[in-house]
Amino acid sequence: MTTKAIIFDFDGLIFDTETCELKSFEQLYEKYGVSFPKEEWLKLVGTISTYDPYETLTKTLSQLKKKDLMAERDALFEKIVEGETVREGVKEYIERGKELGLKIAIASSSSRRWIEKYLGIIGLDTTLFDVICTSDDVENVKPDPELYEKVLSHFGIEPNEAIVFEDSANGSLAAIRANIPCVIVPNEVTKGLIFDERVALRLNSKKDMELDRVIEFVSARQ
Template identity: 25%
Template sequence: MPILPKAILFGAIGTLTETSDLQRRSFNAAFRDAGLQWHWGREAYAEMLRAPGGKDRIAAYARKNGDTVDVARLHAAKVAYFAAYAEQDGLTLRSGVADVIALAKQSGVRLGFATTTGSDTVDLIFDNLQGQVSREDFAFIGDRDLVTRSKPSPEIYRLAMSHLGLSARDAVAIEDTPESARAAIDAGIPCVGFPGEAARGRTFPTGVNHIADMLAPAHFGLRRAA
């Protein structure tokens, strides 16, 4: 069994709850309202997720198509749709996440949320997971505004370690895509791969200790009290 870490870092909203298709639908609704002839299908969107960051995805797609758009306004419309869809459909924690969080807290293992998504999306996730997980469970919560570079840059992980006062080897990260896993590895943090729907079957980089469809306390050296 792995040695108990001092901190477990959830690296993305997708390590907590599956939202890929809700977000894809939200992008398409925002594009429709803006009068754009854009539509992101499931396979195309899965490919786009190789580059983290919703605003960056919009900007790259606009450049590719020779379109001029207000990236910030378009992304804000997407977030508004995402909030509505999340409230309508409901969000649930992914398999095993609740157990890992509960046992980590019981064992004195600190929790971090090392995401580089926008703060508005972070707020939305916690609002829609009320009763399942809360901000108070985490000793560190990141967002895009706290760093100069999004993942796969390791900057957010280095910031998390500095905030927690720990070294990289004191922690274990959880990531849902190979690109984001690279950020943890480049920061020197051991990583568990927990691929979401859009990343299943993809190859995670060397240095990822385990690939899991369901998180288990044993992945982190956590034990239930006798």
């Protein structure tokens, strides 16, 4: 079936906020001489979790207050983000998608405010996307398929008429549960995660394969 839309995750896929977040937590923990529970933190990448990444610090050093640590971590994150930019190949995929007449969307477990802020920081206008579906728009975020199902409904297309681009295990599982072919492009943080064997294709970077070839490859598998 003809591909009519491409759907991008945001964090870690369009803009690698995930690596910046990890660095900020590692720097925060290092300051206080406590080992950062990276494996636990990795489980929440691409979703919203009840896991508290500050708990190990506050339990180890009872004098530390979570609200102060959050402010400190946020400052570290913003400093790390300075100078960062869109992941390679993203702009080319968007431009080529438009040339091919494809609908282009973002489906993210983050809030609209977050996405709009960081799209601005990396110089991507929100008008490049036909729809941006966020945690504000659904009851359940990834790995639940609701975000992706909502995008399909917005465009009025079938699952096999779209291709999802994801970087995380939780995100790719959401796409798979929505029955949409999923191409994974892991970043430095997510490249070691275990992905569902049903992903259609794995790339190290969008520079590895032009969008036309990705569409041809995915279409041939259906």
